[in-house]
Every structure is written in C-alpha cells, then in structure tokens.
C-alpha cells in the first residue's frame with residue numbers, strides 16, 4: 001500500500017491515520033431477495049488490479065472516503081469524500 | 088531412489104551427483120485430473136490422489152517454481168488447538184498425518200513437535216483458553232493450562248510483570264511445533280512424481296473452458312491441456328482462478344509479512360504467542376528467530392507489506408520479550424493470503440460437476456497441508472467429502488453455517 005493517502009480535506013497523510021473498511025458496494029434494497037443480500041455481505045470480486053474501497057480518516061478529519069487504488073501495484077489513483085455525489 | 092543413511096553414504100563414497108527429486112516433464116495433451124497450484128495443498132492433493140486413491144494420470148500446474156507461493160513463505164507453525172467442531176477433527180487429522188509424514192513420503196521435513204504456548208494475560212483470557220482446552224480434550228487433542236510459574240520455567244525471559252499485559256499463565260499444546268516448510272513441498276512433489284504425477288512449473292492457467300456445463304480444458308502459458316476433472320488449489324489467487332469459471336468467492340486477498348532475525352545461539356525451544364497483541368515467535372534450526380504478526384489489513388496481491396506493520400510487530404515482540412530489542416532483523420517478506428469471510432477454509436464441489444475448489448486458508452493453511460491434500464483428494468476421487476472436511480462447504484455462508492473461530496463476522500481483515 002502507498003505510504004501516503006491524499007485526503008481531499010487534509011491533504012497527503014500517512015496511511016496509518018486511516019482505517020480500511022472494504023469494498024465500495026451498492027447496498028441492496030431492504031426488500032431485495034436474500035440471494036442479493038447474501039452476495040452483498042459475503043461475496044467479493046477481489047480483483048488483482050483496480051479497486052474502490054471505503055477508508056475512514058480515523059486519525060484526521062474522520063470523514064469516510066472512497067479510495068480508488070490498485071491491489072497489485074499499491075498505487076492510489078483518486079480519493080474522494082464518500083458523501084460526494086449522494087442525494 | 089529411496090533416501091536413507093545408507094544412500095547418503097553410498098552416494099558420498101561414489102561421488103555421484105544426486106538425481107533430481109522429481110521429474111519436470113512436458114505437459115501431456117490430457118489428464119484425468121489437473122490440479123492448478125503447485126503449493127503445499129496442490130502437491131499434497133496430487134500425492135494422496137496417487138497414494139490413497141490410485142489416480143496417477145494427474146498434472147500439477149504451477150505458474151512460478153514449485154514452492155514459490157505461501158508454502159515457501161510461512162512461519163512453519165503447526166498445531167491443532169481449535170475450538171469449533173467443524174475445525175477441530177480436521178486439524179487433528181492433519182497433526183496425526185504430520186506425525187507420520189516423513190516416514191510416509193521418505194523425506195526429511197524436520198517435523199519438530201516442540202510445543203505451542205499461547206500466553207494468558209487476564210482472567211477473561213484464561214476462561215476462554217480453558218474453554219478451548221476443554222473442547223480440544225473432548226475431541227481427543229492434547230491441551231494443558233499452565234500457571235505463571237510453569238510458564239516461567241519454560242520461558243524465563245518473558246516480561247511477566249509488564250504493567251499493562253502481565254503474564255498470568257498459558258495454554259500449551261505439546262504436540263504442536265514447526266516443520267521445514269520448503270521440505271514439505273519438495274517431499275510431496277517427490278512422492279507424487281515417483282507415483283506418476285506430472286509436476287509442471289512455469290505453467291500459468293489463464294482460462295478455464297467449458298462445454299455443456301462441464302470443464303473440458305484449461306488454457307495455459309504452455310498450451311491447452313484437456314482434463315476430466317479440474318481442481319483449484321491456488322491459495323491467495325483463488326479469486327482469480329475461480330473467476331475463470333464464473334465463481335465469485337467469499338474471499339479477499341490480503342498480504343501477511345513474516346520476519347527472521349540474525350542467527351542466535353539456542354534461545355527458545357518452543358513456539359510462543361503473545362496474548363495481548365498479534366505476535367508469535369519460534370527459532371529455526373539455523374538459529375534465526377522467526378516471527379510474525381497481523382495481516383496488513385487491506386486487499387493486496389503485491390507480496391509485500393508496509394513498514395508500519397513491521398514497527399507494530401517489533402513493539403509487540405519487545406513488550407513480550409524485552410531482550411528482543413537488541414536483536415537485528417535480517418529479512419522480511421510477505422505472502423498473499425486467501426482470507427475467507429469466516430476465517431475457515433473451503434474444500435468443496437462447485438456448480439460445475441467436475442470442478443473442485445480448495446481455498447480460504449487465511450494465514451493458517453500450512454498446518455493444514457496434509458489433511459487438506461488428503462481430504463481434497465478424497466473429494467476429487469470419490470465425489471464425496473471426507474468425513475472431517477464436511478463442514479468446509481462453499482454454500483455455508485448462504486446457509487448461515489459459518490465456522491467463525493474468532494467470532495468476528497464477515498470482515499476478512501479481522502480474522
């Protein structure tokens with residue numbers, strides 16, 4: 001993993017200030033079929049390559065972020081606030 | 088050739104160069120069983136397919152060299168101190184197989200039952216370990232609870248009066264220990280090859296082809312190979328190989344680091360784990376202290392970790408054994424782990440009738456190598472699960488029958 005994550009609020013910060021939660025996945029509707037929920041909770045694409053994850057800037061601004069990065073090279077492509085683009 | 092003291096003597100006297108331990112033939116056009124992944128589990132599967140079930144028209148396809156994956160990167164610890172009924176009989180079978188392995192495959196794997204000691208730092212932890220110990224003994228596995236003085240006799244250099252994490256005792260499994268990891272790969276490769284299995288290195292599987300709902304062949308970097316049955320044993324790369332057959336797994340790939348110090352005189356003659364943080368330690372026969380800690384915590388296929396984790400592991404180590412502060416680390420490396428959603432493995436059939444899956448070993452699959460190979464071979468040969476591996480089903484997540492030793496829930500980086 002890259003040593004620095006460029007937080008959109010705090011600038012480039014050491015990765016140790018952040019906590020990773022896991023893949024950014026669209027949340028199924030509350031009444032979606034159980035198979036869809038099961039897949040949401042348990043199944044992961046787990047690619048060797050580009051990946052979007054939720055990271056929390058827990059030692060900084062405490063915002064949830066979407067980090068787009070590469071799981072093979074560890075390069076970080078972009079970091080945005082998770083609330084961006086939400087209604 | 089059978090290895091023995093006599094063969095060492097005769098070869099030494101005649102000056103004959105030793106023959107390679109296994110053949111590396113060109114791949115044939117077709118096999119009864121193709122195993123993807125020449126790590127410990129793939130090689131053990133091939134060995135037991137040939138030895139136990141008489142299936143010898145088998146190929147093991149490995150994308151790197153034999154032993155280049157986690158089988159050659161782990162910290163070599165074996166134990167069967169599991170709590171849950173789904174896990175316990177499986178790991179105990181593995182321990183029994185370790186106990187007879189070297190005679191069985193005629194190779195010195197340096198199986199050393201030097202014991203595994205897990206430290207206790209609080210009353211709650213003692214309760215939890217008593218429960219685990221009782222579960223183990225009910226399953227016929229050895230376990231003992233040690234008090235502080237008993238621990239002091241085995242490991243006098245621990246920081247017993249650490250202000251934050253005082254040592255109150257330990258749980259010990261005497262039959263646990265270490266095994267020379269590379270030799271496990273080599274021994275299984277040699278034993279499988281001698282029985283007719285083709286072990287094919289530098290052969291990466293890039294696609295799985297199907298016809299009428301059955302696997303027919305694999306595309307590889309060394310051409311197309313047809314197969315009657317296909318078995319995946321690709322550990323950290325399971326997500327990639329399963330995706331070739333259209334399967335999405337309950338698995339994430341994470342990096343785990345390990346470390347070895349400069350060679351020291353005999354210092355510690357058992358395996359010890361810190362109970363207040365993630366740190367464990369043993370000493371190799373060359374004298375290096377071999378130790379490790381937590382996975383890095385983020386998805387990675389990079390086979391390398393971060394400095395922050397090295398610092399964290401060093402801090403935990405020094406908190407447990409202050410004398411470690413003067414030891415120099417010689418090397419650090421990482422492997423990529425197939426972290427499953429409940430921390431337990433999968434040995435199962437798939438939606439395709441002739442495709443079999445072995446995955447989800449997390450950071451603890453080395454100790455499982457013999458039983459994993461035997462049970463996977465059983466599944467492939469008989470199309471039915473081995474008795475002790477029945478719980479390791481792929482559909483257990485959908486059915487709600489998780490095997491969550493740690494009780495952490497569906498968050499791979501917490502297991």
Ligand SMILES: Cc1cc2nc3c(=O)[nH]c(=O)nc-3n(C[C@H](O)[C@H](O)[C@H](O)COP(=O)(O)OP(=O)(O)OC[C@H]3O[C@@H](n4cnc5c(N)ncnc54)[C@H](O)[C@@H]3O)c2cc1C
Pocket residue numbers: 123124125126127128129148149150151154155156157158159160161162163164165290291292293320321322323324328343344345379420421422423424448449450451452453454455
């Ligand atoms: C640092 C570290 C410490 C560990 N410590 C311990 C320990 O103390 N005790 C313990 O029990 N476990 C430990 N483990 C875990 C253990 O090493 C693994 O769970 C186990 O080795 C996995 O099974 P394997 O040996 O078959 O894996 P691997 O050796 O990784 O075998 C999988 C093979 O598949 C090959 N492959 C992948 N994709 C393809 C493809 N497309 N085509 C062809 N081949 C492919 C890979 O190259 C690899 O060689 C540790 C792991 C690490 C990394």
Ligand SMILES: [Zn+2]
Pocket residue numbers: 007008009010011057060061062063
């Ligand atoms: Zn921030």
